[in-house]
Amino acid sequence: MAPYATVDDRNAIEAEKPWEARNTPTTMYQFLAEVAQKHGARPAVSYQITSGPGDKAETLTWSDMLAKSTQAANMFRSLGVGEKDVVAYLLPNANETVLTLLGGSIAGIVNPINPLLDAEQIASILRETGAKILVTLKSFPKTDVAQKAAEAVALAPNVETVLEVDLNRYLSPPKSWIVPFIRPKTPVSHNVPVLDFNREVAKYPSDKLAFADSKGDRVAAYFHTGGTTGMPKVAQHKYSGMVYNGWLGNKLLFTPEDVLICPLPLFHVFAVQVVLMAVVASGAHVVFPTPAGYRGEGVFDNFWKLIERWKVTFVITVPTAISALMQRPVDADVSSLKVAFSGSAPLPVELYNRFEKATGVTLVEGYGLTEATCLVSINPPDGQKKIGSVGLPFPYTEVRILDCAPDGSIKKECNIDEVGEICVYNPGVYPGHTYTEEEKNVGLFADGKYLRTGDLGRLDSDGYLWITGRAKDLIIRGGHNIDPAEIEEALAGHPAVAMVGAIGQPDAFAGELPCAYVELVDGADVSVEELMAYAKEHVHERAACPKHIEILDELPKTAVGKVFKPDLRKRAIKRVYNAALAEKGLAAEVCDVIDSKKRGLVAVLAPTSEVNEVEVEHCLGEFTRPWQWKS
Numbered sequence: 001m002a003p004y005a006t007v008d009d010r011n012a013i014e015a016e017k018p019w020e021a022r023n024t025p026t027t028m029y030q031f032l033a034e035v036a037q038k039h040g041a042r043p044a045v046s047y048q049i050t051s052g053p054g055d056k057a058e059t060l061t062w063s064d065m066l067a068k069s070t071q072a073a074n075m076f077r078s079l080g081v082g083e084k085d086v087v088a089y090l091l092p093n094a095n096e097t098v099l100t101l102l103g104g105s106i107a108g109i110v111n112p113i114n115p116l117l118d119a120e121q122i123a124s125i126l127r128e129t130g131a132k133i134l135v136t137l138k139s140f141p142k143t144d145v146a147q148k149a150a151e152a153v154a155l156a157p158n159v160e161t162v163l164e165v166d167l168n169r170y171l172s173p174p175k176s177w178i179v180p181f182i183r184p185k186t187p188v189s190h191n192v193p194v195l196d197f198n199r200e201v202a203k204y205p206s207d208k209l210a211f212a213d214s215k216g217d218r219v220a221a222y223f224h225t226g227g228t229t230g231m232p233k234v235a236q237h238k239y240s241g242m243v244y245n246g247w248l249g250n251k252l253l254f255t256p257e258d259v260l261i262c263p264l265p266l267f268h269v270f271a272v273q274v275v276l277m278a279v280v281a282s283g284a285h286v287v288f289p290t291p292a293g294y295r296g297e298g299v300f301d302n303f304w305k306l307i308e309r310w311k312v313t314f315v316i317t318v319p320t321a322i323s324a325l326m327q328r329p330v331d332a333d334v335s336s337l338k339v340a341f342s343g344s345a346p347l348p349v350e351l352y353n354r355f356e357k358a359t360g361v362t363l364v365e366g367y368g369l370t371e372a373t374c375l376v377s378i379n380p381p382d383g384q385k386k387i388g389s390v391g392l393p394f395p396y397t398e399v400r401i402l403d404c405a406p407d408g409s410i411k412k413e414c415n416i417d418e419v420g421e422i423c424v425y426n427p428g429v430y431p432g433h434t435y436t437e438e439e440k441n442v443g444l445f446a447d448g449k450y451l452r453t454g455d456l457g458r459l460d461s462d463g464y465l466w467i468t469g470r471a472k473d474l475i476i477r478g479g480h481n482i483d484p485a486e487i488e489e490a491l492a493g494h495p496a497v498a499m500v501g502a503i504g505q506p507d508a509f510a511g512e513l514p515c516a517y518v519e520l521v522d523g524a525d526v527s528v529e530e531l532m533a534y535a536k537e538h539v540h541e542r543a544a545c546p547k548h549i550e551i552l553d554e555l556p557k558t559a560v561g562k563v564f565k566p567d568l569r570k571r572a573i574k575r576v577y578n579a580a581l582a583e584k585g586l587a588a589e590v591c592d593v594i595d596s597k598k599r600g601l602v603a604v605l606a607p608t609s610e611v612n613e614v615e616v617e618h619c620l621g622e623f624t625r626p627w628q629w630k631s
Contacts, residue, residue: 004252005383006392007463013251013395019427024243028105028220029073029213031243031280036066039256039283046287046310047095049170051298053305053332056172058095062283065102067206072103074204077211079161081108081132083218088131088159089267090115090122090149092291096165096197097266098276100135105220105242106209108132111234112223112267118540119148123155128234128436129222130158135197138164139183143291146186154190163197167291214239222436223269223370225481234436241373241428242277248375248394249278253339254314256283261306262316263293270343270479273374273428274366275316287312294321304332315340315361319347319624320478322363323509326354337361339381343368344479345511346467349387350621365390367465371435372451373428377465388626389464397426400450401459408443408452419468419597422457423450458598468600473565475504475514475544482544487516490538491549494531496524499555501563505548505572508580508622516546517568519555526551548572569593569601573625577603584619587611591630603627 003009025031035044040063048057060068076087087104088111091097104110111129113122115137126134136149146164153159168179188194204210221237254260260279264271266288279286287310290296294317299306303325307315313336317325322342337359343366355363364381367390368374376399379391393399400423401414414420423446425431431449435441446452456469475482484502491500499519504512518531531549539545556567570593577590591606605616607629620627 001253001255002251003382004378004380004392006380009380009383010392010395019244019396022247024240024247026216027214027239028102028242029070029209031239031246032066032069032102032106035280035283036062038062040066042256042283043285044279044283045095045098046285047093047170048287048289049094049167049291051290051296051302051306053302053309056170058170060095065098068099068201069102069106070209071201071204071206072099073106074210075201076103076107076133078204079133083108083214085109086111086129086131086222087133087135088113088126088129089135090145090152091135091137091165091266092143092145092167093266093288093293094165094167094170094291096135098288099201100197101266101272101276104135105239106213107211109219110221112221112272114224114265114267115143115145115148116543117148119151120155121540122148122152125224125234126152126156126159128224131156132159133161133163134159135163135165138166138168138196139186140167141179141182141184144184147184150186150188150190153192154188159190159192162192162194163200164194165197169198219430221272223272225370233440235370235434236430236436237273237373237428238430241430242273243281244396244427245273245373245375246277246279246281249274250281251395252378253341253381254278254282254284258282258284258313259310259336260284260286260314260316261289261310261312262286263289263296263299263321264316264318265293268344268479269368269370269374270316270318274343274368285310294318294324300324300328303328304330304334307334307337308332311336313338317342318344318479319351320345320510322347322351322355326351326358330358334359334361339364341366345476346388346624348508348622348624350618352387353621367391367467369453369455371429371453372424372426375428376424376426384462386460386462386464389460389466391465392463393424393465394426397424398450399424399459399465400446401457402446402450402452404446404452406443408445408448410446414458416461417458417598419456419458419600421446422453422455422465422467424453425450456600466598468598473503475502475512477504477507477512477514477543478510480543482514482541484514486541486544487514487535487539487546490540491516491518491531491535491546493538494526494534496520496526497531498522498524499563501555501565501568502546503565503568503572506576506623506625511624513547514544515548515572516550517555517571518549518551519553520551566595566601573601573603577620577623577627580619580622581616584615586616586619588616590627596626599626601625604630606630
C-alpha cells in the first residue's frame with residue numbers, strides 16, 4: 001500500500017506513471033483471473049443468512065469466485081446475452097448476488113436494481129435497460145421481492161428469462177424444513193420461463209469461458225440513480241471505471257490479509273464499485289452479513305461480535321448505521337479493527353467523535369457518486385482528517401470548482417475557498433455518455449470533460465474538498481436519493497393545494513428527511529393530517545413520504561414565480577434545531593439562518609446567560625448542517 005496523507009502523496013502516485021501505463025486488467029474476466037492466480041486459496045467472500053456470531057456461513061475462495069463467475073457468464077451467454085445485452089438482478093445480498101454481478105458483467109451488461117422500489121419502478125428500469133434476463137428471489141418468508149419481480153416482469157415485455165435464487169439453501173434444519181411449507185404464494189401474470197439459478201448454472205463449464213472474452217474496454221454495468229419517478233436515469237459504467245475503483249482500494253487501503261465487513265446492499269455503487277472491486281483488486285476478504293445487511297434482524301445487536309468472529313480490519317458503513325451502532329455497547333473484542341470507511345451521506349461531527357471514542361478506530365469519510373462509477377475523494381487514511389470535509393481527491397481524479405452555463409460551458413473557475421459546482425474527471429467518468437439516454441447528457445459536462453455533480457462545494461488551501469450544498473434539489477435520506485418532484489407532484493394532486501415545495505429537513509439519524517410546505521387554493525380548507533394521509537396514499541416510494549407538512553399563507557417565490565427553496569430550508573433548519581434544543585432543555589435558540597459563501601446555510605444561535613455551550617455543541621453536532629453563536 002502507498003502512504004496517503006497529503007496532496008504531495010497523491011501527486012507522487014500520479015508522478016510514478018500515467019494511468020494508461022498502469023497495465024491494469026482490461027476486462028472483468030481478466031480482473032478475476034488475475035486475483036485467482038495470485039490468491040486462489042484465500043477467502044474471497046463470506047455470507048451468513050442470519051446474524052448470530054456463531055451462525056452457519058458460506059465462504060468462497062478466489063478460485064471458487066473465478067470458477068463460479070465463469071459458470072454464470074457461460075449460462076448467461078447461452079441464454080442469449082451478448083456484450084450489449086442486459087442481465088438485471090433484483091436480489092438481497094447473497095453469494096449468488098455477487099456471482100450474478102460478476103458473471104453478468106463478463107457476459108454482457110449487469111444491472112442491479114433496488115428491491116425496495118415498487119413493482120412499477122422496477123418495471124420502468126427493466127424497460128429502460130432492455131433487460132433480457134432477470135435474476136431474482138424465489139418466494140421466501142418475510143420478503144415480497146419475488147412478488148414484486150413477477151409483477152414487474154409482466155410490465156416489461158423485453159424480459160425473456162427469469163432465474164430464481166432460493167435462500168433456503170443457506171438455512172439449517174429445522175428452519176430449512178419449514179420454509180417450503182410457509183413460502184408466500186407468488187401470483188404470476190406473465191409467460192416468461194422461470195428457472196432455478198443454481199440448478200442452471202451447474203450445467204456449464206467452470207474452467208474457461210465458452211465464448212471469446214471482450215477484446216477491450218466497454219460498458220459493463222448499468223446503475224439506476226435513487227429516488228426515481230417515471231423513467232429513471234441509468235448511469236453507464238465501463239470496465240475501466242470499475243477497475244479504477246478497485247485499484248484505488250488496493251493501492252491505498254487493503255492488503256490480501258484484510259477482512260472487510262460490508263452490510264450494505266449489492267445494488268448500490270458503494271458496495272459494488274468501491275468494496276467488491278477493491279477486494280477483487282487486492283485479494284482481501286469481504287463479509288456480507290444477512291440478506292438485508294444493516295437492516296437485517298439482529299445485525300446491529302451482533303455487530304461487534306461479528307467483527308470478533310471474522311477478525312474484521314475494515315468496517316464499511318454509512319452515518320445512519322454509525323448512529324444505530326452508537327446506541328449499543330461495544331461488547332466484543334474489536335482489536336483487529338483498523339479503519340471504518342463511511343460514505344453515501346455527510347457525517348455529523350458529534351457522531352464522528354462518538355464513534356472514535358467508543359471504538360478507538362479511525363473513521364474515514366469519503367465522497368463519490370453513481371455517475372462517476374463512485375469514488376472521488378477521501379479523508380486521507382494516513383493524514384489529517386478535517387471533520388466535515390470529504391478529504392483529498394484520489395490519484396488520477398481531477399476536481400474543479402466551476403461556475404457553468406446550462407450548456408456546460410465554463411463561465412469561471414472558482415478561487416480557493418470560493419463556492420461553486422463540484423466538477424470531476426477520472427477514469428470512472430464517461431464523458432458525453434454518463435446516462436443511457438443521450439438527451440440526459442446534454443449540459444452534463446463542463447468543457448466536454450468534467451462531470452457536473454450538481455453538488456456545491458469548495459477546495460481549501462490544503463486541497464481538501466468541502467461540500468456546502470446541492471445545486472440539485474435532491475433529498476438524501478440515509479444515502480438514498482429522493483426526487484422532491486415525486487412529493488410535489490403527489491401533493492399537488494389534492495384539490496385544496498395550489499403549490500408545493502418539498503425539501504430535505506435536517507435529521508440526526510438519516511441526515512435528511514423529506515418535508516413539504518404547502519400553499520392552499522384561495523378559500524380552501526384542509527388540515528395537515530388530511531394532507532399527510534393523502535401523501536401516504538399517493539407518494540409511491542415509502543422513503544419519500546414527507547415526515548412533516550406545513551401549510552403557509554404563501555410560499556416564498558422567485559421573480560418568475562418558482563418556489564424559492566433556500567427560504568424553506570432556512571425555515572426547516574430553525575424549526576428542527578430549536579426542537580432538538582428544547583427537547584434537551586437547553587437555554588439557546590436559533591434566531592437566524594444565514595447563507596455563508598464558505599459553509600452554505602448556517603444556523604445562528606442566540607445564547608443566554610445560563611446556556612451550557614458544551615451540551616449545545618453535543619446536541620447540534622448530531623446534525624450535518626453547521627451552526628455558530630451570534631456575535
